[in-house]
Amino acid sequence: MHKKEADKIAVASKESKRVMNIFLVVLAVLFIGATAFSKFNPFEMLATQGEFWRFITQDFLLPKFKNWGTLWDSIAETIAMAVGSTGVSAVIAFLLAFLGTSSICRLKSVNYVVRMVASVLRNIPALVWAFILVAAFGIGTETGVIALCVSTVGFLTRSFIETLDEVAGENMEALKSTGAGILPVISQSILPAALPGFIAWFLYCIETNIRASTILGMVGAGGIGLLMNGYIKQYNYHAASTVIIVVAVVIIGVNILTEYLRKITLK
Amino acid sequence: MENILELKNVSKTYSGNDAPSLQNVEFSVKEGEIIGVIGPSGAGKSTLLRCINRLVEPSEGQIYLENKEITKMNHKQMKYARRRVGMIFQHYNLVGRLTVMQNVMHGRLGYMSTADAIFGNYSEVDKRHALELLEMTGLKEFRYHKANDLSGGQKQRVGIVRALMQEPCILLCDEPIASLDPASARVVMELIRDLCREKQIACIVNLHQVDVAMEYTDRIIGMNSGKVVYNGGSKELSGEDLERIYGKPMGELIVGGERANA
Numbered sequence: 001m002h003k004k005e006a007d008k009i010a011v012a013s014k015e016s017k018r019v020m021n022i023f024l025v026v027l028a029v030l031f032i033g034a035t036a037f038s039k040f041n042p043f044e045m046l047a048t049q050g051e052f053w054r055f056i057t058q059d060f061l062l063p064k065f066k067n068w069g070t071l072w073d074s075i076a077e078t079i080a081m082a083v084g085s086t087g088v089s090a091v092i093a094f095l096l097a098f099l100g101t102s103s104i105c106r107l108k109s110v111n112y113v114v115r116m117v118a119s120v121l122r123n124i125p126a127l128v129w130a131f132i133l134v135a136a137f138g139i140g141t142e143t144g145v146i147a148l149c150v151s152t153v154g155f156l157t158r159s160f161i162e163t164l165d166e167v168a169g170e171n172m173e174a175l176k177s178t179g180a181g182i183l184p185v186i187s188q189s190i191l192p193a194a195l196p197g198f199i200a201w202f203l204y205c206i207e208t209n210i211r212a213s214t215i216l217g218m219v220g221a222g223g224i225g226l227l228m229n230g231y232i233k234q235y236n237y238h239a240a241s242t243v244i245i246v247v248a249v250v251i252i253g254v255n256i257l258t259e260y261l262r263k264i265t266l267k
Numbered sequence: 268m269e270n271i272l273e274l275k276n277v278s279k280t281y282s283g284n285d286a287p288s289l290q291n292v293e294f295s296v297k298e299g300e301i302i303g304v305i306g307p308s309g310a311g312k313s314t315l316l317r318c319i320n321r322l323v324e325p326s327e328g329q330i331y332l333e334n335k336e337i338t339k340m341n342h343k344q345m346k347y348a349r350r351r352v353g354m355i356f357q358h359y360n361l362v363g364r365l366t367v368m369q370n371v372m373h374g375r376l377g378y379m380s381t382a383d384a385i386f387g388n389y390s391e392v393d394k395r396h397a398l399e400l401l402e403m404t405g406l407k408e409f410r411y412h413k414a415n416d417l418s419g420g421q422k423q424r425v426g427i428v429r430a431l432m433q434e435p436c437i438l439l440c441d442e443p444i445a446s447l448d449p450a451s452a453r454v455v456m457e458l459i460r461d462l463c464r465e466k467q468i469a470c471i472v473n474l475h476q477v478d479v480a481m482e483y484t485d486r487i488i489g490m491n492s493g494k495v496v497y498n499g500g501s502k503e504l505s506g507e508d509l510e511r512i513y514g515k516p517m518g519e520l521i522v523g524g525e526r527a528n529a
Contacts, residue, residue: 174360177320178433179349179377184384188373193362 063242070227071243075250077141078223081216082209085148090202092153093118097160103168104186114157121154126212130221144221148209156201163197164190196266203258210254214247270331271436271469272296272319277328279314279493288314289325290493296437299467301460303480303501306490307513312473315490316439319471320352321345333436350377353430353468355459357442359422363415367406367425370414371397374432393432400428404458420451427458431466438463440472444479456483477509477520 010017034040065071099105100114130147137143171193175185217225224247231240272295279289288311296302304312317323319330321337330338337348353374361370375393376384383389401407404424409417414425423443430438440459444452460483463470474480480487481501489497489504489512497508506517513520 170356170358170360171362173322174354174356174429175373175376177322177349177352177354177439178374178429179346180373180384181346181376181381183381184376184379187385188369188376188387189362192365196364 059237060241062238063245064238065242067239071224071246074217074224074227075246078213078217078225079210079250079254081141081144081148081213081221081223082206085145085213086152086202086205086209088145089149089152089156089205090198092149093156093160094198096153096157097164098186100157100161101164101168103165103172104182104190115161118154118157118161121150122158123154124151126151126209127215127219130216130219134220139220139222139226141222144213144216144223147216147221148213151212152205152209156205159201160194160198163194163201166197167193199265200262203262207251207255207258210251214251269298270295271298271300271333273329273331274319275329275331277315277318277325277330279311279318279323279326287326287493289318292328292493292495294488294495294498296469296471298436299463299469300486301463301470301484302472303484303487304471304473304490305475305477305480305487305512310490311493312490313441314493316354316441316471316473319437319439320349320354346377350433351436353433353435353438355423355426355430355438355440355443357445359414359419359426361414361422361425361429364413366411366413367401367417368394368397368410370425371401371428371432374429377433397428397432400431403462404428418451419447420454423447423451423455424458427455427462431462431468435468437469437471440470442473442475445475452479459483477504 035042096114096118099110100118102108102111105111126147129150130144133143133147137146168190171189172185175189180188213221213223214225214228217223217227218229220226224243228240228243228247231237231243274292274294277289277292278287280287292311292315304315306312314323318325319332321330325338328338329336332348333351335348337345340348362373369387372387372389372393375389379388398407398410401410404427406421406424406428409421414422417425426443438459443459444455447455456479459470459472462468472480472484481504484501486499487497487501487504488495489508491512491514496511497504499508509520510517
């Protein structure tokens, strides 16, 4: 048997097989370590199922709700927060992206600063910005919009820069060789080529920001989250569950809408 | 006939690279002359073309275009000079989402005021000219198709029309047929040759196919390691010359033994 094993022809190098094995062992060790550290017991979860389902079926469901007017207002507010902040951010990010890409702005130091700032803004979650801004500006929708804007500008700037870098190379060279100036090159070649990418990122941000603005509400930044958090704090779970279901439906609806928009714009 | 382009002692060394990509390159091009540049990959063919319109800055030497020294020009003068130099690319470099007509009109941007250029306000005269050229190249019916929807050969023809819209005195073609099938390649090479003959436009074509270079050009410049090692009539190119250019014995240069031995 062993001899046959040795005769087998390997299709990958021994080195890559060994790396794979080490990777699997490390993964297993990490999982066990993390489980022990967090005292997470998968069996406990199964054992407490009864309690969980009692809460869901008795306290949470069925949804009971009276203040539909307030609910719709809050939903509208949340959507407005997401769309408004994404729109403002897109305009700012659009301008910053040109300064951030070395194929258009030749000043390496400017590229660097823009990318740095965008990374910092992006890597701090909107929720953290909301915490800071609520402390500074107080509770309200404006605070939520600003928090979303800050993180979205960071995210979109990075994404727009990548899109520009992708399309700039060949397109730039062709139009530059005709003797066209930089502004016509941007408007006639780079922008049309980059537009589908820009739109895709923009729609993606609308989606994530609707989700984010729901959560932002819970720390006091207005919208549907604020309403939901209020019900949860009053132990009014039947109302909270209504809000959660409506939020889920709205998010799914927005996703379907953006998916459709993506299809018709990217053709 | 007078020289339309003259290179004197042109060298280029990319930063971070010890070996020069171009080394003391000297040659001149007459009005309407078609020149093929051949040589192994990395011999400096692309760098040579891009030095001529200063998309790549030469490190040393002088380049004269229509008797004006372009290596001395400032940014703005260079933009004006570039209008007379059409360029054609291996990967066509069209804006795929725009129509054939829009791509073709890009050749006029250098002649327009900045405002008109930014908003794409092309003149009716230019548009009529574009239609004529599209008709000549068999693309008129495709004028409102998106460039992405065309075949490779059609895309390259759009590239040629865009370059011609500049009313160039010289065309620089960087491997124009390297991504095309043999039939489309033939159409494109014939088109380049015939249009250049008709309009008395000089042309420098980088090529990988020696037989194509010998068939379609008046003169061949052979390059190896950044140096011009052959500069003479395309019909006089001998096997020895080819060995010198490609740095390999003849036997290793022929694929399938098809090439007519010169």
